[in-house]
């Protein structure tokens with residue numbers, strides 16, 4: 080009996096340790112704050128799109144400034160007041176209830192690999208969905224609106240460091256180059272360090288209002304299917 084209790088205690092202790100390191104995303108709070116009693120909370124975004132992927136050497140979309148970039152494309156069909164982007168690696172214990180799960184993630188979901196994430200939010204000069212094509216995307220002008228390396232709001236990576244990324248970008252109404260107008264956007268994700276990127280990741284794009292017709296995809300071909 081004593082051994083049994085001891086074994087149970089051991090399992091319990093192990094469970095606690097695992098949970099302590101488990102990566103799990105909480106609700107994605109917007110920049111809008113609300114007082115609830117003595118606490119100030121960030122009101123969660125109402126529209127969140129989640130993408131689960133797996134980055135591996137050789138499947139990057141572009142090498143820019145020595146960094147291997149992977150892109151997720153987002154078609155924004157209406158003027159948005161704010162866009163939130165966050166990314167974590169590895170996927171860890173986060174539930175993928177409504178996520179878009181890529182084939183690469185499905186094939187590698189058991190992987191323990193992860194990397195130090197780095198995100199960018201870019202807008203193209205493509206403002207009509209009829210003009211979206213592989214060639215147009217390649218030759219488009221891309222403007223970086225925001226970037227983030229490490230965010231203290233994100234779960235720590237398995238080594239205990241706060242290396243995951245989060246950004247919130249508010250539309251600057253009246254400033255055509257900084258407003259979140261209708262158009263094709265992309266999230267660039269890479270590592271802080273230059274070199275190979277390998278591991279599972281979750282990327283989320285979010286808005287504080289329901290934006291009907293938002294399409295998010297890893298490739299232009301997939302994006303066009305959803306338009």
Ligand SMILES: [Ca+2]
Pocket residue numbers: 195196197227228229241242243244271
């Ligand atoms: Ca980072």
